[in-house]
Amino acid sequence: MSVQLLQNPVPGRHGHKRFDADEPVTSCPRLSESSADAGLLSSSPGSPVSGAPLSVTSTHQGPARIGQYLLVPLTDRPGVHSALDMDRGEELLCKVFDMGQYQEKIRAYSMLSSHKNIIQIKDIVLGESKAYVFQEKDFGDMHTFVKSSKRLPEDLASKLFHQVVSAVYHCHQVGIILGDLKLRKFVFSDEKRAQLKLEGLEDCHILRGEDDSMFETHGCPAYVSPEILNGGVCYSGKHANTWSLGVMLYTMLVGRYPFHDPDPATLFSKIRRGTYCLPDGLSLRARCLLRSLLRKDPGERLTTAEVLIHPWFNGNTQDTGKAEQEVNLGEQTVPQIEMEQDEDFFS
Incomplete structure (x- = not known):
């Protein structure tokens, strides 16, 4: 051969x-x-x-x-x-x-x-x-880890979530929008489960210029943003990614999705309304970050650059200072949604 x-x-x-x-x-x-x-x-x-x-x-x-x-x-x-x-x-x-x-x-x-x-x-x-x-090779994915842990303490969640946002920010900087962004897309690269990596870019959308308008309606139902459910209307890919990041963070901290229902139509109705509960026990900074990501109006959500310097990360990540130096602050209708069926709901 x-x-x-x-x-x-x-x-x-x-x-x-x-x-x-x-x-x-x-x-x-x-x-x-x-x-x-x-x-x-x-x-x-x-x-x-x-x-x-x-x-x-x-x-x-x-x-x-x-x-x-x-x-x-x-x-x-x-x-x-x-x-x-x-x-x-x-x-x-x-x-x-x-x-x-x-x-x-x-x-x-x-x-x-x-x-x-x-x-x-x-x-x-x-x-x-x-x-x-x-x-x-990897040592398991975040979906499995969070589900088995029930929920993560804030200090651990902040270390892991900072790595998730860092990967998404790196992609956004060069015009790559991540499709089907969810916990399962991030895997551990070490046996101690301290280092996370985005496991693949096969589902990404590559922008042709500065405009990040998109029409695609592919993704996991639990992570889809309200504007995608409008059907036939373009939306900002970056803002849709930050909504998915909000769902990921909520699930890490609470142990279940912010919007969940076994019936897709009911689930999408809840997402459109954009109302969710923040349980007792979350710090004020964690609540602030969640509310800044899970906002119905896409333009009101934080960018990935802004997320990286959010005060919630202070003292909880080793690379926060470096991230601050790198970040430039200047800087479906329901039947049409292509749904992933393997994303079971957290109980």
């Missing part, structure tokens, strides 16, 4: 490889038998690739080999495989795309400089019909 080095698809990479033919990814056992996100979760959510050694039983074929990598499909993450780099002994994640789509799926990475809160592409292997994009 020959290998051809191609032009770098993203900054910081040494090239990617093309193979003469795809080696199909066979049905193989997962690296870990524990489910990281099924129903009610355990109190210690882990990653499907959290260090368990590659193993197969006599009733399964071995992992598929793609170049120097062994791949094992993850049953709870369609299109994603755990991968072992046999040359370096490194564990990675692999996302598989059709050849006709992969360049568009990863285009946003070429626009972004490296950021500690955004997962980087490590390698790309091209087959005849599939592209195999390799990224850093």
Whole structure:
């Protein structure tokens, strides 16, 4: 099998490889038998690739080999495989795309400089019909972590949320709007679950200029903003992202969504009204930040730049001072919504 080095698809990479033919990814056992996100979760959510050694039983074929990598499909993450780099002994994640789509799926990475809160592409292997994009492995996602924790104390929530906003701000600075922004999109890059990273940019929208007007109505129902529900009306992508950030922060601090109902029509009605309850026990600064994000009028919401210097973060993040230096303060109709069905409601 020959290998051809191609032009770098993203900054910081040494090239990617093309193979003469795809080696199909066979049905193989997962690296870990524990489910990281099924129903009610355990109190210690882990990653499907959290260090368990590659193993197969006599009733399964071995992992598929793609170049120097062994791949094992993850049953709870369609299109994603755990991968072992046999040359370096490194564990990675692999996302598989059709050849006709992969360049568009990863285009946003070429626009972004490296950021500690955004997962980087490590390698790309091209087959005849599939592209195999390799990224850093993770240690579980924020949705699972928050659900298992019930809710997070403010000091921990502020450290983690600051990292989330930093990643979104970095994207906004270069004209990237994140689609389907939610807790599940952020994963832990360390076993201690202290470092968060945005796990992918496949659903992003790349702006052509300064105008961030959008019409798309794709997303998770619990996180969709009121203006998106108007149907047929353009909205600000950045302001919609900050609403989603408000939903994320509320869920981290309270342990449930600010707007929730098993019936989508009732859920959307609650979101349109924009009324929610702030439980006792939240600090005044946390309440201030939540109210500044979850506002019906998009123009009244804080920008990501303004969120990063909010007083709630004072003393709770290691990089607040640096962020202040970097930030320039100058600076669906319901039936049409394409809904994600995997985002179960917090109880």
